[in-house]
Amino acid sequence: MTLSLLEEEALGFVRDLIRIDSVNTGDLKTIGDGETRAARFVQSLLEEVGIETSFVEPVAGRGSVIARLRGTDPDAGALIVHAHLDVVPVDAADWTHPPFGAEIADGLLYGRGAVDMKNYAGVILAVARHFARSGIRPRRDLIFAFLADEESGGVWGASWLVDNRPELFAGATEAISEVGGFSVPLVEGRRAYLLATAEKGVGGLRLTARGEAGHASRPLPSDPVPQLAGAVARIGAHRFPVVRTPALARFLEVFGAARGVTFTDENLDAELEDLGFVGRVIAAAARNTAAPTVLRAGDKSNIIPGSAEAIVDYRALPDGEDDLLAEVARLAGETVEVESLRSMHPIASPIDGPFIDAISAALTAEDPDGVVVPYLLPASTDNKHFARLGVHGYGFVPLRVPDDFDVYGQFHSADECVPVESLYFSARVTAGIFTTA
Template structure:
């Protein structure tokens, strides 16, 4: 079976990028120059077809690349299409296939970054070249951004560009990137393609309890460890109420209609579990969450410490930060201070509009059984940085996969892989979206 140049190049570029070990260890001394080498690779491929680029390297090795293709409508706002070039570390002992070998076996492409997210980097590189070769002019300006450091919060990638080079994104109103676009089964023979229209915030709080220090042979009534342990237990076992954000409501409407189910807030977790792996994703996006992760108290077994601390990871829904903090203070109780730590605020974008219409039309053209379904991502992407420029972020990397293939479960996993046919589908569908959005 022959494939178009677009599809062939998409697979080739994804494989080449996987072979560039751009591992983000989050430790400057061990990161190396992988991100810069990946950005230079993209730059060379774009220059081959006459696309001008801007390479930015705020510190050695942490390179990003931005290119703009002019649209036909000068009054239309630009669209940012972005992918990060860094990947998380690997433990090679956990892999059967070499994590940076880009091996194809039984129709699957294996390698770190196969879904997170060198797949989309390779696809949008191929689409940009396709537009240039064919002379196709998109309706609106397209800003292609290939970014460093997403896996450590975007400090030297999207965050740095937004703070220091906002001119590169002048006139943009929307952005498309991870995490979404992959198909999941609907009841019957249909497929839902999840579109992330919102993201939870990412942050934390520090709990601090203080009491009278002393010898452990004389327990204190105001023991800081005991007080903190009670607060941690209450927070860790608390279930926050379901909040039907616009994204969650649309998700429940579509999946409920397909399965002839009416979702009830009191039974929602159990009902969503019946949907399989996609239900677990929806469960995590249905409410604020708080998870105790770090405990610190004392240094010697026979000394009652005067102070005990805990760190709690918190994930707030859009407009839910104040309610979450208030509930944590209530749960912590008297004598435990609750201090918010640095965080990235939740974001949300409209669940309808011309861009979503273009995405829906492109999916319909490539998969007549496909339905685009908004959802709320319980994690974080570089879209949070672009939101600071007033850019609405969406997560949509189109991938039609077999019904049992959990794309979300591939993120950061050993033996990370993606079906090769899905990459070809991704290239065709993304080209349709960007030509018409």
């Protein structure tokens, strides 16, 4: 197989970026300068081919770089193409390949960031250089954003830029990034490529039960721990109803028609299990969820504490946040206080339109039997921050992988890896999307 320069650079840049340790611990005291080094690396390669850049570093070590390629249609809304340069921490003892070694073994590239998401950062860097070298002008402006701090909520990356440097994204109407684009089995011999058109909102709640501290020899059902335990048990056992959002409805329609299956709300979890690992992702996106994750009470066994506390993580569907919060308050009961800690609201973008058509055309040019299928991401990306600018966000990092390769399962895992051939495919499809989108 003879590789194009685009494909060669895509693989090379992904490996180079993996070798830059840009772990985001969430603590400014321990993060180091990895994100800035990665951003400077990207900046140098963009400027090498004549692309002007803006380097932004709100605090030391949290560098991002933005570049705009002008399109041929000045009336077309710009497309934000973004990838984060930070990665989650690693425990090297859990890895069989060095997490920052970018080793290739048996056709797989190993390293932290191989799918989350230095793969896309390397690919879009290669595509930007390919366009600049070849004189290719996209139809619309492309705003390439290589961002810091996504793994800790984008505080010093996308969120800071939206609040403080919105002019860098002037005219943008849509954005493309993680988490989607990877292939999953549709039917024998055919693949579906998931397109994230919506994201659940993410939030936290503090539940607090109060009472009188006292000796453990005189317990009462109204003591804080029993109160809190009852609330936590009710919330943990509750199953919210299935909601057929536009993304879920389209996914079930496409997979149902291809497989000759009629999906029902009553048995949806069991029916989705038949789809394998992709079914579990879709099941997580089919309803609101609230999961108790932290419990705190007392520190001595013979003392009844005066208060007990739990933290609940919730994931809300688009237009479902108010219903979720009301239901959690009801389940907690009148004697347990419920306090909101933080939230990132859900987002949703159209599941049809010219941009979706351009993605599908570029995909089928490389995989004629492939089909792009919308889904709702049960997690968060930097698209939530760009939504504050009125930008519709999509998740599509094209990767054609073997049917048994669970791309979603690679996120934050030990021995994170991606097939090398998938990176070549990603570069070709991504270039096709940007050319015509």
